[in-house]
Amino acid sequence: MVLLTVVRVTGMAQNLVPNPGFEELIHCPHSYSTDRRDFNPPGWNSPTMGTPDLFHACSWGEADVPYNWAGSSNAHSGKGYAGIYVWTHSHETKNYREYIQCELAEPLKAGSRYRAEFYFKLASNSVYAANRIGLVLTNEAIKLNHDQRIEKIPLLSVERDSAITSASGSWELASTDFTATGGEQFLIIGNFFDNKSTKTTRLPHRIGKNHMLTHSAYYYIDDVSVVPLDPVIAPDTVSVMAFDEKAIELDRVYILKNIQFEFDSHVLLRSSYAELDNVITYLVANKDVSVRLSGHTDFIGSDEYNLKLSRARARSVADYLVSKGIDAARITTFGFGKSKPLRTDHTDEARGINRRVEIRFVN
Numbered sequence: 001m002v003l004l005t006v007v008r009v010t011g012m013a014q015n016l017v018p019n020p021g022f023e024e025l026i027h028c029p030h031s032y033s034t035d036r037r038d039f040n041p042p043g044w045n046s047p048t049m050g051t052p053d054l055f056h057a058c059s060w061g062e063a064d065v066p067y068n069w070a071g072s073s074n075a076h077s078g079k080g081y082a083g084i085y086v087w088t089h090s091h092e093t094k095n096y097r098e099y100i101q102c103e104l105a106e107p108l109k110a111g112s113r114y115r116a117e118f119y120f121k122l123a124s125n126s127v128y129a130a131n132r133i134g135l136v137l138t139n140e141a142i143k144l145n146h147d148q149r150i151e152k153i154p155l156l157s158v159e160r161d162s163a164i165t166s167a168s169g170s171w172e173l174a175s176t177d178f179t180a181t182g183g184e185q186f187l188i189i190g191n192f193f194d195n196k197s198t199k200t201t202r203l204p205h206r207i208g209k210n211h212m213l214t215h216s217a218y219y220y221i222d223d224v225s226v227v228p229l230d231p232v233i234a235p236d237t238v239s240v241m242a243f244d245e246k247a248i249e250l251d252r253v254y255i256l257k258n259i260q261f262e263f264d265s266h267v268l269l270r271s272s273y274a275e276l277d278n279v280i281t282y283l284v285a286n287k288d289v290s291v292r293l294s295g296h297t298d299f300i301g302s303d304e305y306n307l308k309l310s311r312a313r314a315r316s317v318a319d320y321l322v323s324k325g326i327d328a329a330r331i332t333t334f335g336f337g338k339s340k341p342l343r344t345d346h347t348d349e350a351r352g353i354n355r356r357v358e359i360r361f362v363n
Helices: 270-285 303-323 350-354
Strands: 002-005 053-056 082-089 102-103 115-123 129-131 133-140 156-159 172-179 186-190 201-204 218-230 237-242 254-255 288-297 331-335 355-360
Touching: 082 129, 082 133, 082 186, 102 237, 115 156, 133 172, 156 172, 156 218, 186 218, 237 331, 288 303, 303 331
Parallel strands: 129 218, 237 254, 288 331
Antiparallel strands: 002 237, 053 082, 082 218, 102 186, 115 172, 115 218, 129 201, 133 156, 133 186, 254 355, 288 355
16 A cells, blocks of 8 residues: 655646546447447447437548538547437337436535536538437446436426527537535436426428438437546545555556556557556456446646546556457546645655556446
8 A cells, every 4th residue: 555645736627527528438330329229339228228329530430520420510529429319209209318427537416516518509401400408427337228317306307498509509508507415426427307397499401411300309429428526635645556466456546556657648559568568467357347447647748638648648558458359348448647646745756756657447
């Protein structure tokens, strides 16, 4: 165990959502999903039998950005976004819904304030627009064997008087500030109301552009976030365990002390492989265990740069695990930039300690 003494500081707000802009990929999407398992950007899944879609500029097929089977749109930021049906009036699929779900980096703290946000946009080939979309936070992951609506009361709910507004067809922000009850760790986005409670508007000039959207309201989703609003105060001491494959406890955070990267880069050095091979050995022997990887940087550089670098470094570790046969679905990555220092003094020693990748093993 490494016991580190730090000074109390106020940290910047940090997004707890993994892969918030759907930039990280297991592979480039080529078309729409036909199975819930087709939607598999790292950190995200479908909580029902519905089949949400992934779009990215790396695609050479119908899932491209900006031009794809659902319409034409640049991402709100970056190169990717998700897509979901929020409403359909087909009799065969009454109340059919699609949702996207992720696990937050850590459970929310009771009594603490947070801001939840996401951007949404009506797809340009969608023949209908709907007036409802929202976000739910739960303590446990949802996995349902149907493709109907999830009967949960949304924490964040867009409920407009009309399905069409002056903003329809552009990226719109859904946002709310809230106080956590404690333990919330899973986030779900979609329409949580039935067809009777959902207002829609038919856009006849769009008929014929794609037959799959003739009876439906379909929306793109991008840049999802949950950030703490209260000042983050570091404790006087931080207890950190170095990774030891012979003494692993689930849901405990460990530092991968021997993970190194090229200077100012996310490229792994070969000296990192030995410790990562020990992680792989453990995961091969414990196939029901998944991992959460968190990248952290030192204080040099801007907040935005360090956030991107920390995400890329965590992703590089994940990519190495996948290259050695670990199922990508077992790995979730997060980037915290310089927002969670173990040491706050501006010394070379502190920089080396703060520049790290952490790992947590979960069922």
